[in-house]
Amino acid sequence: MAAERLVVVGGDAAGMAAASRARRLRKPDELEIVAFERGRFTSYSACGIPYWIGGDVGERDDLIARTPQEHRERGIDLRLHTEVTELDLDGQRVRTRDRDGRGQWTGFDKLVLATGARPLRPPLDGIDAPGVHGVQSLEDGAALFDALEQQESGAPAGREPRAVVVGAGYIGVEMSEALVRRGYRVTVLDRAEQPMTTLDPDMGALVREAMCGMGMDVRTGEAVTGVLTDGRGRARAVATEEGEYPADVVVLGLGVRPETSLAEAAGLPLGDSGGLLTDPTMRVRGRGDVWAGGDCVEVLDLVSGRTRHIALGTHANKHGQIIGANVAGDYGTFPGVVGTAVSKVCDLEIARTGLLEQQADELGLRWVSTTVEATSRAGYFPGAAPMHVKMLAEVRTGRLLGVQIVGREGAGKRVDIAAVALTARMTVEQMTGLDLGYAPPFSPVWDPVLVAARKAVSDVRAHAL
Amino acid sequence: MAAERLVVVGGDAAGMAAASRARRLRKPDELEIVAFERGRFTSYSACGIPYWIGGDVGERDDLIARTPQEHRERGIDLRLHTEVTELDLDGQRVRTRDRDGRGQWTGFDKLVLATGARPLRPPLDGIDAPGVHGVQSLEDGAALFDALEQQESGAPAGREPRAVVVGAGYIGVEMSEALVRRGYRVTVLDRAEQPMTTLDPDMGALVREAMCGMGMDVRTGEAVTGVLTDGRGRARAVATEEGEYPADVVVLGLGVRPETSLAEAAGLPLGDSGGLLTDPTMRVRGRGDVWAGGDCVEVLDLVSGRTRHIALGTHANKHGQIIGANVAGDYGTFPGVVGTAVSKVCDLEIARTGLLEQQADELGLRWVSTTVEATSRAGYFPGAAPMHVKMLAEVRTGRLLGVQIVGREGAGKRVDIAAVALTARMTVEQMTGLDLGYAPPFSPVWDPVLVAARKAVSDVRAHAL
Numbered sequence: 017m018a019a020e021r022l023v024v025v026g027g028d029a030a031g032m033a034a035a036s037r038a039r040r041l042r043k044p045d046e047l048e049i050v051a052f053e054r055g056r057f058t059s060y061s062a063c064g065i066p067y068w069i070g071g072d073v074g075e076r077d078d079l080i081a082r083t084p085q086e087h088r089e090r091g092i093d094l095r096l097h098t099e100v101t102e103l104d105l106d107g108q109r110v111r112t113r114d115r116d117g118r119g120q121w122t123g124f125d126k127l128v129l130a131t132g133a134r135p136l137r138p139p140l141d142g143i144d145a146p147g148v149h150g151v152q153s154l155e156d157g158a159a160l161f162d163a164l165e166q167q168e169s170g171a172p173a174g175r176e177p178r179a180v181v182v183g184a185g186y187i188g189v190e191m192s193e194a195l196v197r198r199g200y201r202v203t204v205l206d207r208a209e210q211p212m213t214t215l216d217p218d219m220g221a222l223v224r225e226a227m228c229g230m231g232m233d234v235r236t237g238e239a240v241t242g243v244l245t246d247g248r249g250r251a252r253a254v255a256t257e258e259g260e261y262p263a264d265v266v267v268l269g270l271g272v273r274p275e276t277s278l279a280e281a282a283g284l285p286l287g288d289s290g291g292l293l294t295d296p297t298m299r300v301r302g303r304g305d306v307w308a309g310g311d312c313v314e315v316l317d318l319v320s321g322r323t324r325h326i327a328l329g330t331h332a333n334k335h336g337q338i339i340g341a342n343v344a345g346d347y348g349t350f351p352g353v354v355g356t357a358v359s360k361v362c363d364l365e366i367a368r369t370g371l372l373e374q375q376a377d378e379l380g381l382r383w384v385s386t387t388v389e390a391t392s393r394a395g396y397f398p399g400a401a402p403m404h405v406k407m408l409a410e411v412r413t414g415r416l417l418g419v420q421i422v423g424r425e426g427a428g429k430r431v432d433i434a435a436v437a438l439t440a441r442m443t444v445e446q447m448t449g450l451d452l453g454y455a456p457p458f459s460p461v462w463d464p465v466l467v468a469a470r471k472a473v474s475d476v477r478a479h480a481l
Numbered sequence: 482m483a484a485e486r487l488v489v490v491g492g493d494a495a496g497m498a499a500a501s502r503a504r505r506l507r508k509p510d511e512l513e514i515v516a517f518e519r520g521r522f523t524s525y526s527a528c529g530i531p532y533w534i535g536g537d538v539g540e541r542d543d544l545i546a547r548t549p550q551e552h553r554e555r556g557i558d559l560r561l562h563t564e565v566t567e568l569d570l571d572g573q574r575v576r577t578r579d580r581d582g583r584g585q586w587t588g589f590d591k592l593v594l595a596t597g598a599r600p601l602r603p604p605l606d607g608i609d610a611p612g613v614h615g616v617q618s619l620e621d622g623a624a625l626f627d628a629l630e631q632q633e634s635g636a637p638a639g640r641e642p643r644a645v646v647v648g649a650g651y652i653g654v655e656m657s658e659a660l661v662r663r664g665y666r667v668t669v670l671d672r673a674e675q676p677m678t679t680l681d682p683d684m685g686a687l688v689r690e691a692m693c694g695m696g697m698d699v700r701t702g703e704a705v706t707g708v709l710t711d712g713r714g715r716a717r718a719v720a721t722e723e724g725e726y727p728a729d730v731v732v733l734g735l736g737v738r739p740e741t742s743l744a745e746a747a748g749l750p751l752g753d754s755g756g757l758l759t760d761p762t763m764r765v766r767g768r769g770d771v772w773a774g775g776d777c778v779e780v781l782d783l784v785s786g787r788t789r790h791i792a793l794g795t796h797a798n799k800h801g802q803i804i805g806a807n808v809a810g811d812y813g814t815f816p817g818v819v820g821t822a823v824s825k826v827c828d829l830e831i832a833r834t835g836l837l838e839q840q841a842d843e844l845g846l847r848w849v850s851t852t853v854e855a856t857s858r859a860g861y862f863p864g865a866a867p868m869h870v871k872m873l874a875e876v877r878t879g880r881l882l883g884v885q886i887v888g889r890e891g892a893g894k895r896v897d898i899a900a901v902a903l904t905a906r907m908t909v910e911q912m913t914g915l916d917l918g919y920a921p922p923f924s925p926v927w928d929p930v931l932v933a934a935r936k937a938v939s940d941v942r943a944h945a946l
Contacts, residue, residue: 186920367918394526451796458893
């Protein structure tokens, strides 16, 4: 019997990364590791689901980084189809329910909560009807995939199948691309005025314009009022305040909230977004023996100084590594995020980091905003594609507050320059001096990010006058 | 008559950027601007020459950002075909010689030296023979282009034309690609053991391997001993210590040295590489009225703390902007470089920033080096391409010292992450926490740079034990 037992709740990125790292650092006789997962998959890339649905990725299992069997072979006692139903923290035990409904208590010395997020599903008529699909988990993705295959095989020849995507955020736009690639006529609905509310409205408008150019019907400023069903109770259209949109399939991409009901019931501290609050070692605040990471926590935003909920696989993996190290007696901290995200819809690349205008306002910051249009390569080089770069800088100090980029090939990952600059708390003036890679196939002589920084410097100065 | 006269020596990037910026800030009656250029082109992209030769860029004039006429229309008194032959700094005047050999003195209140660089041309037999081409200036490029067109139109059908490229640095590898694209059988010669001595030898070896895979004959560790000529005195082969390589055309890509003979004769301060030494405002050290920028100066390397000569259009443009501002009474400084460069040969992308192993040794730094292989996108995503990332970190402190990347699509510009991190003097541990853009089409969940940083952290720790 091992000296200590680690219990992990949740078998996706954060949980299994923590388990794997701890396993590498501590031998089985030192640390027993038990992981509970209520579904049947482990360590998969939920971010990859749209690309599997759309046909970029050939097989569902390509999205699985490590199978249950591989985890078990590495010495992790993984229990699938087993849901944790209660945390008894004082008693250092968790209650589980297996596939057959059997309940059981399992004791722990150390506990990792990696319960992920749950998709938003507004309480509208018909929202749970057959034909309405979420894409949060691999189970969801597999159900949608099967439904699409079935729908397509039974579709009357010559009629273009119709899809309605509810929500025009990351998941919504990626799913729109996937459905267009499968031959669907796609309508995207969002109650916000522009798609991608992770961007400022003016940058979101560029995304909208590009999506319309791809043949998508983008209806923003329209709140969904319900899903209409046919005689058999199956979704046949989505209704908004403005009208009805017929649908052979409805996909919900409304974002997610931290899944922290267990933690809440156990009295663990939650932030404003409902995510668990941790210290930099990813230990739940006020607890010595409970860690949490991934989509169920809030993270420190280094730009605003506040905690935020950001569901993103790359953070979940980092959390898992750090938790695994700390649980095993090594040391690691998660410094926080700057809010970087990158996405694409067909050939349009969309990226952001730092604060939006509205977020800066909420913090009471005064800022100037600068938008430039530049090209991804030297203007004379084939494939040079236009991109818009928007930069927010604090007045007076000129500190970089945020960057948003919308463009074509070569646009998205340029956000990394700004992400590092934000982490280092650089001013836009300092950014103008950055020694970025230049050669005609890679960049104009002034990289688009530098062009924006130069303009921002001048705007900060003009504002100060 | 204007209150002051600015004289600019050299009409390419640094000189004309300075002139243009000064022009925008000061009216003609406040500041007269006279620019001397010994050639016939202004403000062109020398970096673009290989892509014009290789056919990526359609027209020579595509490489010209601003023509002489455009400069004149903006109120710059530009004198082409006019070489500055002497600087009389105490007398505040420069002597020029025009196309017809006429000499003349022109007075200045402020002087900008932007005399660029001269290509290395070792004093070997036959090096000046017809058929041997440099590619430093647009004049050189145009001469090579014409020679290739002529050679190809007169070539016997069925015989593959042969080119020898001397030098396997940036210019050499880019010209090799250009010549391959034109249908030449290309031999690349370099006396170094690996191509791209701006990389460590192990990373250079990856470039060599890839170039050989592209059908190039890469002969390294072979010093050129001369160019052999035919009966008419025309280059017919290049000789090395090992053998002879027949050539219909010979291209020299041996790098450059600062062109500072005028400055040297005038007693201005030069660094170890022969480049002018300036203060951060790009004013020549010890002078109140002389500025210098572009390929004729040495710049501060922020990683080593020493000055270096780096001929690169992006630096020249920055220098020009800063000089123009300062000359006009505004303010700007050039903070220095971290040694970033990016290049490609066919589909191979090559990038570096910071110190090489040997440079770190020369500074007396102790370091660990880490190389990882990772992919540009999520492994399951189409187009995910392998890349090698090498990272140097200081022992004990873990400070990032340098990064080198060799890979395919998406590899090169990732060096910008490291360039910003070097500027901010981050440690590799800090880098592991960077919030870089992640989505399957753009990056694996751990960006390759983060993979390298994680491994580097572990190597720094292992070394400390």
